[in-house]
Amino acid sequence: MLIEKWLTTFGRYLMLMGRTFSRPERFRMFFKQYVKEMAQLGVNSIGIVLLISFFIGAVICIQMKLNIQSPWMPRWVSGYTTREIMLLEFSSSIMCLILAGKVGSNIASEIGTMRVTQQIDALEIMGVNSASYLILPKIVGMITIMPFLVIFSSAMGIVGAYGTAYIGHVLPPDDLTLGLQHDFKSWFVWMSIIKSLFFAFIISSVPAFFGYTVEGGSVNVGKASTDAVVSSSALILFSDVFLTQLLS
Amino acid sequence: MIEVRNLYKSFEDKDVLKDISTTFEDGKTNLIIGQSGSGKTVLMKNLVGLLEPTKGQVLYDGRDFVGMSKHEKVMMRREMGMIFQSAALFDSMTVLENVMFPLDMFSSMNLKERIHRAQECLDRVNLKDADEKFPGEISGGMQKRVAIARAIALNPKYLFCDEPNSGLDPKTSLVIDGLLQSITKEFNMTTIINTHDMNSVMGIGENIIFIYEGEKAWQGESSQIMGSDNKRLTDFIFASDLLKNMRQIVIENGLHI
Numbered sequence: 001m002l003i004e005k006w007l008t009t010f011g012r013y014l015m016l017m018g019r020t021f022s023r024p025e026r027f028r029m030f031f032k033q034y035v036k037e038m039a040q041l042g043v044n045s046i047g048i049v050l051l052i053s054f055f056i057g058a059v060i061c062i063q064m065k066l067n068i069q070s071p072w073m074p075r076w077v078s079g080y081t082t083r084e085i086m087l088l089e090f091s092s093s094i095m096c097l098i099l100a101g102k103v104g105s106n107i108a109s110e111i112g113t114m115r116v117t118q119q120i121d122a123l124e125i126m127g128v129n130s131a132s133y134l135i136l137p138k139i140v141g142m143i144t145i146m147p148f149l150v151i152f153s154s155a156m157g158i159v160g161a162y163g164t165a166y167i168g169h170v171l172p173p174d175d176l177t178l179g180l181q182h183d184f185k186s187w188f189v190w191m192s193i194i195k196s197l198f199f200a201f202i203i204s205s206v207p208a209f210f211g212y213t214v215e216g217g218s219v220n221v222g223k224a225s226t227d228a229v230v231s232s233s234a235l236i237l238f239s240d241v242f243l244t245q246l247l248s
Numbered sequence: 249m250i251e252v253r254n255l256y257k258s259f260e261d262k263d264v265l266k267d268i269s270t271t272f273e274d275g276k277t278n279l280i281i282g283q284s285g286s287g288k289t290v291l292m293k294n295l296v297g298l299l300e301p302t303k304g305q306v307l308y309d310g311r312d313f314v315g316m317s318k319h320e321k322v323m324m325r326r327e328m329g330m331i332f333q334s335a336a337l338f339d340s341m342t343v344l345e346n347v348m349f350p351l352d353m354f355s356s357m358n359l360k361e362r363i364h365r366a367q368e369c370l371d372r373v374n375l376k377d378a379d380e381k382f383p384g385e386i387s388g389g390m391q392k393r394v395a396i397a398r399a400i401a402l403n404p405k406y407l408f409c410d411e412p413n414s415g416l417d418p419k420t421s422l423v424i425d426g427l428l429q430s431i432t433k434e435f436n437m438t439t440i441i442n443t444h445d446m447n448s449v450m451g452i453g454e455n456i457i458f459i460y461e462g463e464k465a466w467q468g469e470s471s472q473i474m475g476s477d478n479k480r481l482t483d484f485i486f487a488s489d490l491l492k493n494m495r496q497i498v499i500e501n502g503l504h505i
Contacts, residue, residue: 127325
């Protein structure tokens with residue numbers, strides 16, 4: 001019964017994506033929406049991404065220094081592990097989980113409210129493909145802006161680590177620099193970006209589906225918003241396992 | 249002209265519309281009336297294609313809408329305008345942007361022409377100095393007028409209104425009714441209004457279809473309602489004692505409304 005329900009939901013999701021990925025009726029309108037969504041979903045998230053990344057970078061560095069580093073370990077280990085954690089997991093996966101909460105609930109509640117207030121019906125009556133008009137710019141906008149968020153996050157994490165060195169005097173800045181530069185593989189940056197592109201698609205398309213298919217009133221919009229965050233978070237974690245295995 | 253032939257609509261085991269056949273004429277305000285839950289909104293949704301009929305035909309000037317392909321339906325919808333119960337204006341857009349939206353999507357006009365046309369439509373519904381306001385900043389009556397302006401922006405042939413007076417005071421309702429009737433005449437549109445507002449029924453009802461439990465129970469003009477012997481219709485229209493007594497007086501004294 002549960003499997004049947006999941007399969008039905010997945011089928012409906014695929015059908016919605018089929019409608020979403022159709023040629024926009026007016027590229028001028030699509031572009032306008034695309035820029036708006038990039039600003040609303042991406043640019044407006046930069047603040048929270050930088051804030052969280054700064055503190056996580058600092059905390060990881062402190063934890064590594066206090067709990068891992070010993071006389072038997074090289075001096076660069078704290079910087080090295082901070083960089084690897086930020087780059088491989090935090091900036092791509094964990095940051096996307098955070099964004100799934102912020103952006104996901106925003107998308108689900110916005111589209112859900114449009115559904116229950118008949119704004120989507122109004123679009124359909126005008127002959128507009130509402131799925132394509134509303135969802136496609138969000139997906140494309142999110143995919144465009146996500147690599148920048150990943151890079152900003154990694155950079156800010158490192159700034160946070162330097163904060164512990166220069167302000168907190170947890171470790172010498174030279175040791176941190178040594179660790180950050182040790183055995184750097186540029187592929188890890190690409191891996192982080194590739195993973196984030198998949199997650200960007202999940203963060204934008206799954207909440208859009210929950211919002212678009214909402215029925216009823218404001219209570220259902222709230223429920224759809226929660227379901228959207230839970231589902232997209234679970235999907236990010238699930239796909240993270242496969243992507244990490246695939247790209248490593 | 250819109251012709252409905254033997255239309256049925258069921259949801260699972262429940263028959264909501266049963267064998268509806270009627271004609272909605274050009275240049276007239278066609279009203280669909282009935283109690284809440286009688287199937288009025290379902291009928292309208294079937295007419296505009298938001299719901300698929302279980303059986304039957306909907307003909308737009310002879311073109312079968314139900315049998316059309318998805319693409320044909322999309323093209324057909326560009327000839328329709330609709331005013332929703334809640335106005336359904338786009339929250340994130342200003343009044344002017346809302347009215348410009350159909351023009352942005354489907355017209356080949358340049359920006360200047362689109363703005364001019366949108367302002368023309370807003371002037372037509374007597375809405376001035378509200379261009380830059382958002383729907384949340386204007387009253388319910390103004391929202392309905394913006395919805396009318398948006399609906400007529402592309403000069404539609406068919407105009408659908410789902411309870412346009414819902415939530416409005418009687419005076420504003422009269423303004424909206426007057427506007428809908430004059431626009432219908434001006435553009436010779438086929439206008440269908442879904443309502444249970446008795447002022448609208450008696451004021452602008454040129455062709456009234458009364459739906460009772462999913463069936464067409466009566467059809468006629470507002471002038472025929474007073475003397476109608478259809479008990480379901482008179483029970484619905486003259487529901488209050490005041491209206492019942494007024495009807496009695498009108499009939500006994502041979503008066504006309």
